[in-house]
Amino acid sequence: AVSRAPIWCPGCGDYGILEGLRRALAKFGAKNEEVVIVSGIGCSSQLPHFMKTYGIHGIHGRVLPIATGVKIANPRLKVIGVGGDGDGYGIGLNHLIHAARRNVGVVYIVSNNQVYGLTTGQMSPTTLKGVKTKTSPYGSIDFPVNPLALALSAGATFVARGFSGDVAHLAEIIEAALQHRGFALIDVLSPCVTFNRVNTYDWFRARIYKLEAVGHDPTDYEQAYKRALEWPTMDPQGKVPIGIFFRREDLxxxxxxxxxxxxxxxxxxxxxxxxxxxxxxxxxxxx
Ligand code: SF4
Ligand code: MG
Known part of the structure; x- marks a missing residue:
């Protein structure tokens, strides 16, 4: 593919994801022609245009069906799905469940900014309760989707969360996912600096901690599920874990x-x- 310079707003979390992905692919040693990046529709879904690998800028919410087809057609390719929270946890949510239970060999990176960015700031499936957006002017009354708990219940064999503000850590997670056999979900907390003034870099920095710093065992499913439930909706003062929650390689x-x-x-x-x-x-x- 022809690569061009990113056109995201200055400071957008998607720059961190792009950089993390580039570093992980370089370390993993994949050649450009061995990689296909499939995206949906949204700000983050423009990412394939900014890479020199193969890419498919697909249709809204359909990252995983397209990526599944590519992976089955040529399993030697490294297939990476990229999209936003609206794309992946709204219109495309059912595909996440099915890709997880099937254990499709795709690394799925979701840029989770808790808002619809490209369409200028509507409430998304991960918008926190009480947060005001264009379509929730009095504050959202919905409980948000918990993508990690959902993926774990659906049978995902690699479940992780990264943060756009910590590129080195994110690159390590992506590299581990590239080594994984089967489906890998990486939810990335990726601030939309233009339309989400609540979940900012500072908001996350005040809450984030690393799973590896507290001795988390990613082979322990129950422990992983408990950690996945740690999220500010459950406890407004609660912390936000990042790192690899769960991983199994035997399936x-x-x-x-x-x-x-x-x-x-x-x-x-x-x-x-x-x-x-x-x-x-x-x-x-x-x-
Ligand atoms: Fe990033 Fe938000 Fe700008 Fe989209 S609108 S490029 S998500 S900062
Ligand atoms: Mg979004």
Whole structure:
């Protein structure tokens, strides 16, 4: 892809995600042509344009179905999904649940700014209770989606949270996710400096702590779930953990199962004319 300079507002958290992703990919050692970044619609979804990898700027909320197709077609590619909280936890929320339970080998990075940024500041699925936005002028009366608890309940095998204001830490999380077998959700607290004047860098800095600093064991599901429930909606004075909440490597990824079903040959390596057997296996898989 042709890469151009980012066009986000100065100070936008998405710059931190872009930098974290670049550093993680460099450290991981992936070549540009081995990486596909799939995005939806929103400020953060413009990210593929700012990278030299392959990219698909998709449609609203459909990051994960597109990314799943790419990964099954060519499992050798590193497939990374990028989108915002509106895209991924609103219109696309059901896809998160299904990608998690299927364990699709995609690293999904959600830029969570708790507002719809591109459309100029409406309430989003992660807007905190009481926060005033263009569409909640008296303060939101909704409890927000808790993406980490949701992904854990859906069976996700890698669940983490990063912060745009700590790029080095975020890059470590992304690199770990790139090494992971199966689906990885990284929710990134990523301030929208233009339309969210509540959840600012300072707001997060006053609340954030690192899981690794408190001896958290990411192989312990129950511990991970308890930590995922630590969020200011439950306790206004509450802290916000960042780091890797949960990780397990023993389950096969979805694309491994799909390729097995196709007789061991991924679609990218299969001849264009399918034999009757393979055509049936493919149809059986798709329906
Ligand atoms: Fe970033 Fe918000 Fe500006 Fe969008 S509107 S580029 S999310 S600061
Ligand atoms: Mg948003």
């Amino acid at each position: 096969p990824a979805y694309e491994e199962e799909a390729v097995k079903l196709l007789g061991g040959t991924p679609p990218i390596d299969a001849p264009l004319e399918l034999s009757e057997d393979k055509r049936k296996a493919l149809l059986n898989f798709l329906t």
